[in-house]
Amino acid sequence: MRRRWVQRALSAAAVLLALPASAAGPPAVRTTLPSGARLIVSEQHAVPLVVVNVLLDAGARRDPHVKEGLANLTAEVLTQGTKTRTATQINEAADFIGASFDASAEADYASLNLTVLRKELDAGLDLLTDVLLNASFPEAEVTRRREAALAAIQASEDDPGHVAQRAFAKALFGGQPYGHLTEGDPAAVKALTRADLLSFYGATYRPERAIITVVGDITADEVRARFESALREWKPGGAPAFEYPNTPAPPAETLTVNKPITQANIILGDHGVARDNPDYYALTVMNYVLGGGGFSSRLLDNIRTKAGLAYSVASFFTVNKSPGSFQVVMQTKNQSALEAIQRACGEIERMRTGGITDDELTDAKLYLTGSFPLRLDSSAKIAGFLAQVDFFNLGDDYADTYAQRINAVSRDDVRRVAQQYLHPEAMTLVVVTDTSQVVMPPGRPCAAPAPTPAS
Numbered sequence: 001m002r003r004r005w006v007q008r009a010l011s012a013a014a015v016l017l018a019l020p021a022s023a024a025g026p027p028a029v030r031t032t033l034p035s036g037a038r039l040i041v042s043e044q045h046a047v048p049l050v051v052v053n054v055l056l057d058a059g060a061r062r063d064p065h066v067k068e069g070l071a072n073l074t075a076e077v078l079t080q081g082t083k084t085r086t087a088t089q090i091n092e093a094a095d096f097i098g099a100s101f102d103a104s105a106e107a108d109y110a111s112l113n114l115t116v117l118r119k120e121l122d123a124g125l126d127l128l129t130d131v132l133l134n135a136s137f138p139e140a141e142v143t144r145r146r147e148a149a150l151a152a153i154q155a156s157e158d159d160p161g162h163v164a165q166r167a168f169a170k171a172l173f174g175g176q177p178y179g180h181l182t183e184g185d186p187a188a189v190k191a192l193t194r195a196d197l198l199s200f201y202g203a204t205y206r207p208e209r210a211i212i213t214v215v216g217d218i219t220a221d222e223v224r225a226r227f228e229s230a231l232r233e234w235k236p237g238g239a240p241a242f243e244y245p246n247t248p249a250p251p252a253e254t255l256t257v258n259k260p261i262t263q264a265n266i267i268l269g270d271h272g273v274a275r276d277n278p279d280y281y282a283l284t285v286m287n288y289v290l291g292g293g294g295f296s297s298r299l300l301d302n303i304r305t306k307a308g309l310a311y312s313v314a315s316f317f318t319v320n321k322s323p324g325s326f327q328v329v330m331q332t333k334n335q336s337a338l339e340a341i342q343r344a345c346g347e348i349e350r351m352r353t354g355g356i357t358d359d360e361l362t363d364a365k366l367y368l369t370g371s372f373p374l375r376l377d378s379s380a381k382i383a384g385f386l387a388q389v390d391f392f393n394l395g396d397d398y399a400d401t402y403a404q405r406i407n408a409v410s411r412d413d414v415r416r417v418a419q420q421y422l423h424p425e426a427m428t429l430v431v432v433t434d435t436s437q438v439v440m441p442p443g444r445p446c447a448a449p450a451p452t453p454a455s
Contacts, residue, residue, distance in 0.1 A: 007245055025399020026382045030221035030390075034229055035234045040386050043218040044379055048118040050216035052128060053383040055391055057109040057242060058204035060184070061177035061321070067196060069184015071204075074197045075105035078112065079356075080141035081133040082377075087141055090127065097123045104180055108205075108321045109391060114300075115380065118217040122226075127228040135201060142194045152210035153186050160265040160432040161331075167257055168267040168430040171326055206238030207231065211390050215383040244322035256440045257432040264337040264433035268344055268445060270329035270423055272317045275392040281405045282413040283317060283421060288364040289356045289414075290347065291328060292314025296363060298347050303330065309340045319394065327422065334437040343431065345446035348424045355415035369403040407440045 028042045042324060060071045079101065080087040094101040103112045112132060116124035152442035156162040166181050183189070252270075284292075291299035291314050299313045310332040318324035328348070332340040353355045356364075360427035376382050376399070389398045429445035 002237060008229040011067045012197055017082050025397075026376055026386065028396070029237050029397065031220075031224060033207070033212075033224070033231060036236045036392050037207040037227075037230050037231065037234070038214055038390060039211040039227060039391060040211065040216070040222060041223045042382055042386060043217075043219060044215055044382070047379075048217050049379055050114075050116055050118055050121050050124070050130075050214065050218055051379040051383045052116075052125070052302050053387050054112040054128070054132060055211040055213070055214075055215045055387040056205055057108075057209035058106040058200070058390075059106050060180070060182040060204075061107055062200075062242060063177070063180070063184065063202060065175065067184075067188055067192065069149065069182075069189040070192055070196055070200050071105045071110060072182045072184060072198050073146060073189065073192055074137075075103045075110045076149065077137050077141050077197060078103040078135050078201070078352055080145065080296050081136045081138040082097070082130045083136050084129060084134065086289060087138070093127050099127070101127065106322075107182060111384075111387075113380075113383075121218065125230055127225060132205065133231070133234055135205075137197045137201070137380075139192050139194050140210070142192075142197060145370070146192060148265055149183060150152045150186060150190050151184055153189065156183070160259055160261055160263070161329075163257055163259065164265045164267050164329075164430050164432045166324075167255055167432070168269065168327070168428065171250065171253060171255050171268065171430060172271065172428050174247075174328065176245060176247060178260070178320065178324060179324070207234045208236040208238070209241070211220040211387050211401050213383045213390075215379045215386070215388040224402060242321075252426045253276040254429045254440055254442050254445050255431070256435060257430065258418075258435045259432050260434055261432070262334060262434070263331045264334045264431055264438075266330050266332065266337060266341060266392065267327055267430045267433075268341060268427055269325050270427045272320075272324045272326040273421065274323050275319045276394060277323075279417050279421070280317075282409045282417045284368060285361065285364045285409045286356070286414045286418050287315055287353065288368060289316060289360045290351050291366065299328065299330075299344060300350070302347055303332075303343050307343060309333070309336045309343070313340075313344070319392075334433050337431055337433060337438060338440065341431075341445055345424050348422050348427075348446070351418045351424050352415075352424075354409050355418065358411070361409070361411055361414070365406055367407070370405050372402055375447075383402070395397045 008127045017032055026042045028040050031039050033039050063070045097116060100115040114124050169181060170179050187372045212227060273283065277315055288296060291297045299315060299442065303310050310330045313330035315328045317326050328342060328344050375385055424446035425444055427445055431440050
């Protein structure tokens with residue numbers, strides 16, 4: 001009860017850190033600890049709250065072949081026992097100080113997160129550093145979490161959108177690191193052992209590729225002193241820096257997944273860009289107009305408003321350390337799937353050849369710059385934001401210069417990046433649908449003939 005009450009108080013207090021739209025980025029002091037870990041501290045003294053985010057180069061892209069899901073399971077079991085604490089003791093310790101404490105993995109990185117009241121910071125840091133340095137991965141917890149992961153993967157088979165994302169990743173990237181979702185493959189997860197988790201943990205949870213971000217009611221000097229002491233035994237020397245393999249991508253294709261559903265789930269896309277690509281800002285403006293702007297986007301106007309084919313349709317670029325994907329995602333009746341796809345292809349081509357109008361450019365810039373402060377309206381968001389800015393090498397002045405970079409985008413920039421990065425003739429298409437109702441034609445989706453009636 002105490003933990004629940006404190007966490008509610010922390011959540012309520014965090015919103016007091018909201019920044020006005022005109023504010024510059026959050027103040028931050030950056031340094032490197034003796035262990036090699038990066039330390040970023042942002043003092044926010046409005047409320048007696050501290051958020052700690054430890055971001056590590058231990059995401060799913062590092063999953064070895066036939067061990068897809070290893071990074072995710074490692075993060076799941078990370079907080080379930082150390083050399084001196086059981087999972088129950090860890091939970092009780094967090095509950096006693098009212099802390100929020102968890103770990104998770106994404107495609108590029110894993111993170112360990114702590115939110116705690118200022119007066120309980122010492123106890124919270126003791127818990128966090130114990131898990132970070134001394135995780136033991138008890139056999140029983142590995143078994144329990146592995147079974148839970150398998151159950152979640154099985155449950156995802158009932159979500160056509162998730163099925164489409166999994167098939168799209170595999171079709172677009174093949175056996176490359178982004179070719180599987182974070183949760184991994186059922187057969188691979190089922191075969192994972194405690195030894196696998198210990199090996200992955202020992203190789204990737206290392207200081208030289210860790211970013212520790214601390215936001216809240218504390219000074220930079222205090223934080224540095226505490227972490228220098230707490231992490232003095234954390235030694236570098238794990239896996240080498242990650243290098244994305246330079247292997248040819250699979251050719252574009254149309255892939256149909258049979259499901260007894262009335263709404264086809266569609267993903268049309270291609271390879272994208274890395275997050276640190278200098279064209280990212282022009283692409284962000286372009287995509288806002290194409291399909292990222294909600295009810296003001298061209299895709300929604302064409303496919304939903306004019307044709308009435310879909311309730312929702314959107315486009316986006318995935319944010320990855322290495323080039324990710326560009327996707328158009330929508331749902332429509334099985335019988336209207338091909339028409340919706342052809343309309344999406346048409347809008348992509350129109351963006352390439354015609355660019356955008358002055359009004360569209362202005363609207364996109366106003367939204368993108370006006371909504372930016374919402375990324376920084378809580379201590380937890382600030383911590384995650386600062387960590388990712390460092391991880392993706394966006395520059396220490398990123399928050400201060402974001403609006404300037406968006407406002408510098410011209411119509412010519414938008415047309416240039418559309419022509420350079422959008423290739424409708426080479427896009428991959430995944431459709432999860434009832435194939436007894438319609439058969440999608442094979443080949444390049446943006447040059448597809450009329451649909452073939454199912455026999």
